Amino acid sequence: MMDHSYLTNEQLQEWKNLKGNFTVTPNYIDLIIGIWNTMSWYYRPVMWRNYTFPHSFIEEFARHFYFPLDQVYCIVYLAIFITILRYLFEKLICKPLVYWLGLKAIDKKKFPESAWKCFFYTLTWSYSVYLLHYRYSYFQEPYLIWDDWSPGMHIPFDIKSMYFIQCGFYLHSVYGTLYMDYKRKDFYVMLLHHVVTMALIFVSYATR
Incomplete structure (x- = not known):
């Protein structure tokens, strides 16, 4: 019970x-x-x-919040690593490929970003399918996500890794949108999207 x-x-x-x-x-x-x-x-x-807002909300949130500082540092380090990885990917793979394909000037600017995101999302999507469909059967039997649940419970390393990688990626994406991506009309919308997504992932993990 x-x-x-x-x-x-x-x-x-x-x-x-x-x-x-x-x-x-x-x-x-x-x-x-x-x-x-x-x-x-x-x-x-x-x-x-x-219930009184915001006092009750803050009190309840603090009661369920669990995110050690060393794990926050881990996400920051991952964001830095992903940024370096993207830089090398674009420089060593995308740049030669752009000239080999003979793309137009505007496409030369957009291609590296699109190729990087395609590469990253393909890897993380494949890993997510593995976790949800094969490793834990959460997709076939979604009720299992509540098995043995308790506040601040231990998270398996493979699931924790996905949380951290995704959170690190969106932290990188904030930097990428500001300094690496091709500037588009939806610049501020994308920036907001990255911040909100990162916050949702962070809170989802911290209030498990």
Whole structure:
């Protein structure tokens, strides 16, 4: 039985009174319906009677937040490594390829960035497929992501690596958008996208 120490007795009783069709092996439709029903229950006015923003939000966030400083440094180092890797990739592979293909001037500027992103996303997508489909079966059986869950739980190294690589990549992307990418009309939108994506990955890992 899970310990729900953060729920009041009233909230816990409300939870126990939830009715619905529960299954040990839900599919994605079951998960969506279950999440919707739970959110509908959780976000009722009675559940937020004593909630004060932003104090309650900060308090709850701090209670679940777990991200050691050495892991933050690891992400920064990865971002630096990815930046160096991109520089070498563009200089040693893309630059000769651009001249060999005989691209137009505008395409010569855009090609290295596109080739780099294609290369990186192909690798990370393939690794994600391996993790979700073969290593852990999360894709076929999504309910497994809640197995043995506990606040601040240990994350397997292979999943942690994906988190760190992706977070490091988007930290690099902020630098890349500012100093390496071809400047486009959506410059500020992309910059915002990278910051928001990095924040989502960071918070997802830190509040596991």
